[in-house]
Amino acid sequence: MQVFFYGLFMDETILAKNGIKPSNPRKGYLNGYALKIGNRASLIPNKNERSHGIVMTVDSHQIQALYAEPSVADYVPEEVIVITDANESIEATCYNLPEELLTGTNPSYAQSLLALAQKLEFPEVYLAKIKKMMD
Numbered sequence: 001m002q003v004f005f006y007g008l009f010m011d012e013t014i015l016a017k018n019g020i021k022p023s024n025p026r027k028g029y030l031n032g033y034a035l036k037i038g039n040r041a042s043l044i045p046n047k048n049e050r051s052h053g054i055v056m057t058v059d060s061h062q063i064q065a066l067y068a069e070p071s072v073a074d075y076v077p078e079e080v081i082v083i084t085d086a087n088e089s090i091e092a093t094c095y096n097l098p099e100e101l102l103t104g105t106n107p108s109y110a111q112s113l114l115a116l117a118q119k120l121e122f123p124e125v126y127l128a129k130i131k132k133m134m135d
Contacts, residue, residue, distance in 0.1 A: 001060045002092035004030065004082050006053035007041035008109070009066075011116055015058075018066050022056035027120060028084040029053070030094070035126075037133045039104040040072070041113060042097035052122045055082045055092050067095055074101050110134040 003022075008014055015022055034049035036042055043051050067075055075095040082090045110133040117127055 001058060001063065002055055002082075002090055003058045003063055004028070004053050004055045004080055004092040004094040006030075006035060006043055006051055006094070008112060008116065010054045010120065012056075015066075018069075020058055020062045020066060022058045024057045025054050026056075026084045026086070026088075026090075027052070027122075028055050028082040028090070030080050030082060033080075035129065035133075036099075036102055037106055037110050037113070037130075038097075038102040039106050040097065040109065042075075042099070042102050043094065044096075044099050044102070050126075052117070052120075052126050053082075054120070055084065055090055063093075074098070105133070107134045 012022060029050050029052045031050050032045060032047050033043040033051040034046035035051045036044050075097050077093045077095055080092055080094045082092045110130055114130045117130055
């Protein structure tokens, strides 16, 4: 299945530590979603925003096991359309935390996400949004 990751799960080494072997990673974005970082990251509907991430092919059983972990068990799957850097539209599943469960702040998570987003060469305007969440 195609899965759109936008937080630290974009890092294939983190996925590998969780027993997931993704394939065919492609950078892309979702229109109509804003990145928010509470204790963890989530995407919140916002018609004026764009959120960047990586779409990968992942075994459906592996992804179900990943999101059964207690730290991410509240995330729910949502079907989205990812626009890749090659301008392809791909149907994918994106796991998001319901907005009412998105609480707190996590500057350390934001810092780790910023480092990963820089490594992935996401647009500067997007990196600036992540930097603001480090305060």
